[in-house]
Amino acid sequence: MEDLDGFLLWAVFISLAIISLAILGAFVRLIRGPSLPDRVIAIDLVAYLTMGFLATYSVLIQEETYIDVALVLGLLAFLGTVAFARYIERIHAEEETTEL
Amino acid sequence: MTETIAALLLLGGAAFMMVATIGALRLPDFYTRMHAITKAGTLGIGLILVGIAVFFGDLSATTRAVAVIAFVLFTAPVSAHMIGRAGYLDEVPLWQGTLVDKLRARYDDLFDKGDQPPARRASSPSASDG
Numbered sequence: 001m002e003d004l005d006g007f008l009l010w011a012v013f014i015s016l017a018i019i020s021l022a023i024l025g026a027f028v029r030l031i032r033g034p035s036l037p038d039r040v041i042a043i044d045l046v047a048y049l050t051m052g053f054l055a056t057y058s059v060l061i062q063e064e065t066y067i068d069v070a071l072v073l074g075l076l077a078f079l080g081t082v083a084f085a086r087y088i089e090r091i092h093a094e095e096e097t098t099e100l
Numbered sequence: 101m102t103e104t105i106a107a108l109l110l111l112g113g114a115a116f117m118m119v120a121t122i123g124a125l126r127l128p129d130f131y132t133r134m135h136a137i138t139k140a141g142t143l144g145i146g147l148i149l150v151g152i153a154v155f156f157g158d159l160s161a162t163t164r165a166v167a168v169i170a171f172v173l174f175t176a177p178v179s180a181h182m183i184g185r186a187g188y189l190d191e192v193p194l195w196q197g198t199l200v201d202k203l204r205a206r207y208d209d210l211f212d213k214g215d216q217p218p219a220r221r222a223s224s225p226s227a228s229d230g
Contacts, residue, residue, distance in 0.1 A: 004103075008155075011107030015114035015148075022114075022121035029124045029133070037187035041134050044179065045124055048141035051168075052117050055148045056110055059155050067152065067164040071171060078175040085182035092189045 004060070012060045019053045040084045047077030102154060109151030116144035129195040130187050138180040145172050 004012065023046060030042035051070040058066035123136025146169050153165040188203060 008103040008107040011111050015110045018114040018118050022118050025121040025125050029121075035130060035187070035190070035192045037183055037190065037192055038130050038133065040183055041130075041137050041180075042124065044183075045120060045137045045141060048137070048145060048172075049117055049121070051172075052113060052145050052148050055145070055152055055168075056114070059106070059110065059152060064152075064156055064161040064164065067149070067161065067168060071164070071168045074168065074171055074175065078179050081179040082182055085179070085186040088183075088186040088190050092186075092191075 004062075008059075012056055015056045016053065016060070019049055019056065023049045023053070036084075036088060040081060040088075044077055044081050047073060047080075051077075102157065106151045106155035109147050109154060113144045113147030113149075113151060116140050116147060120144060128197075130192045131184060132195065134180055134184050134187075138176050142172055142176045145169070 026042050026045040026049060030039050030046070033039055051073050054066045054070045054073070058064055117140065120137050120140030123140060124133050127133045127136055149165040149169050153162040156162070189207070194201065
């Protein structure tokens, strides 16, 4: 394939910049919390944003293999979120039984 | 022409992702943040991957892009539902301006009878009329 020309190249660069800033913002939410589920969805957001970053980067270097990387990253993020959700529910259930 | 459409789709997807992050930073409680992240994140990824399919324009890339879109569309609501339910059971406080809490009635047996629901009744006395 030929090199990218003007508008698309700028669009890719601007998209990468926006997504990088968004990842920084997601990390701010990850640090500030305040609760554990807040942090979990912040990690979820970071995974989504990284998927978008990889997809945009695949346009920049014209290598479509990065789409597969995004798919695997999405799978891992989904499993991580589900595992955290089960974990939080189990903590709550154990607290209930010990209080009674 | 094709590249222009792909560029616009990429920019649109990145804009939606920025909206998701702004929502995660600005919205008042856990549940509204979860809503913003899931919806805007899904739409952002969808637009970017449609842009990729338009840009590459061959069967291989389009199939993979559609696969990723379908995967995100299936898993994002599931994970948002599970983490939202876990947060509710973990008694993450609702926003103090919340008026209706329909989920509460389904979990009465899990909370003590006199127990305050996730921290809001005191600040809005008419809330239970919902």
